[in-house]
Amino acid sequence: MTGLQQPGQTGLQVEGLSRVYPSGEGEVTALRPFTHTFQPGMTAVVGPSGSGKSTLLNLLAGFDTPTQGRVLVRGTDLHTLSEAGRADFRLANYGFVFQNHNLVAILSALENVEFPLMLAGVPPKERRDRARALLAQVGLESRTTHMPSQLSGGEAQRVALARALVGNPGVLLADEPTGNLDTKTGTEVLELLLGPARAGRTVVLITHDLDVAARADYTLRVRDGEVKEEVFA
Structure with missing residues (x-):
């Protein structure tokens, strides 16, 4: 595991972070205050619904x-940035993989991967070359022209991962990316997520699956809004 870095040098930190929502009966504490440095590598966040x-x-x-x-x-x-500023910042610094992959239905696999680069103003040839390279990296070089409806669940999730990585983000957030996949396909997707973690990106993986969490470098357990570090034996 990597050692602790000095504040400001790591990709992702939280300081005294909490969230309280108003409710009809007062307030609901969804997240109790906690401070944490997310190290390069994969951090699994586990806990019940x-x-x-x-x-x-x-x-x-x-x-x-x-x-x-x-x-x-x-x-x-x-949260010192405007809403538009945060959107631009996310585009430059984050990649996202969701449980339901969230591909754009009217775009091909290649166009879906290109999409963040188009938003960032990358020239057409460069973004196409980068998207093709990422699809090849996840084993889908033969599926570039396929639409999302023509892809299996595992293929769609690999396209989503390629899209998340195409902008070379420092932080990758994955929300139950294996949750809708069979065991074999889920393992393949997890291996692809471990690649960026081993390359030094900060990967935060939300999962219910303790077998998945056990593959991570670090683990946070969340229960009743309280976040605690956990070490698997």
């Missing part, structure tokens, strides 16, 4: 605003 895992992921991504605390990415406090 309703424990606060999704709240944590949304805060790390800047999709939600903390009640207290900060999310720092390469020293930048996400």
Whole structure:
């Protein structure tokens, strides 16, 4: 495992991060205050449904605003940015893989992978070359022209992973990426996610599967909004 880095040098940190939601009966604490440095490598976040895992992921991504605390990415406090600024920052620094892959139905596999580069203003030839290279890396060089409806669940998830990586992000957030896949296909997708982690990216993986979590470098367990570090024996 990598050693601790100095503040500001690592890709992703949280300081005193918490989230409280108003409710009809007062307030609901979805995430209790915690401070943590996400090291390069893979961190698995585990816990039962309703424990606060999704709240944590949304805060790390800047999709939600903390009640207290900060999310720092390469020293930048996400929540000091405007909404448009956060969107631009995510495009430059994050990759996302979701349980249901979220591919654009009217775009081919190649066009889906190109899409973030198009938003970033990358010239057409460069973005196409980069997208083809990523699809080859995930074993789908023969499926570039296929539409999402023509792909298996595992193939669609690999396209989604290629799309997440094409911008060379420092932080990769994966929300139950193996949850809808059979064991063999899920293992293949997990191996592909471990590649960026071994290459020094910060990968945060939300999962219910303890076998998946056991493959990670670090583990956080979330229960009733409280986040604790855990070491698998």
